[in-house]
Amino acid sequence: MVRWEADASGRLREAAMQLYVERGFEQTTVADIAKRAGLTARTFFRYFADKREVLFAGSADLQEQLVLALEAAPGSASPMQAISAALDAAATALGQHPEHSRKRQSVINAHAELRERELIKLASLSAALADGLRRRDVPEPDASLAAEAGIVVLRVAFERWINEPHGADLSQTMREALDRLRTVTTAR
Incomplete structure (x- = not known):
């Protein structure tokens, strides 16, 4: 039995x-x-x-949530606006348990094998987002550039968020990182 x-x-x-x-x-x-x-x-x-x-058990669910959010973005949204919608979904999913996220990341950061696994999972997220953008008729290399930029924003914002335990929530930190990306790409 x-x-x-x-x-x-x-x-x-x-x-x-x-x-x-x-x-x-x-x-x-x-x-x-x-x-x-x-x-x-x-x-x-x-x-x-x-x-x-x-440590990586929720990766498939996270990917599905990001792609669904990207697909739900208005048809008139630019590639980065669609990526921003996916980042909002990521912040909602990842920002629920900050202390757990800090512990998890400290374990990953302490081991090269786990850091490598994390990078592979992030590359899979990027590929899924790029595929989603191509389904929205975003041509290459724009789809891949926007997807990769989105993953960079996610990584930078997440790292900042876990290292500032009394700072803003992950959604706000994600939006700030996306704003900084816009600033650094348009600055002289």
Whole structure:
């Protein structure tokens, strides 16, 4: 008989984060995470491919939210206005749990392998946004340039937001970063 575990995925993510912060990423095993969550390693692998993926589990959902927001932008929106709509969606999704985001990023920043995984995920987001822009009849290289610029804004704003714990919310920080991009691209 299969026993269903209430919010097993959430418990595993929380246990992993606690252990990564306490012991370090490399010193934490899947068995440690499962035990802390009160589950088995077998249950862990039902939800995550490996211990790295615990940190990146929401990537597909985030990508879907960004693309949907980009697609919902008015047809008259410029490529960067459509990207701005996607960035608003990103800020809403990522800005919900600032303390968790800070811990997660500190774990990622401490390990080259995790930083590489993060860059791969960001490249996937950029490619999805560029595809969305091309579906809006934005030609190349404009679609790729706007998508890449959007990801740069996301990265810069997110880093600033997690490093200023009592600053503005992520949406505001994202808009400020986008404004700075406009300023630096039009300045002499």
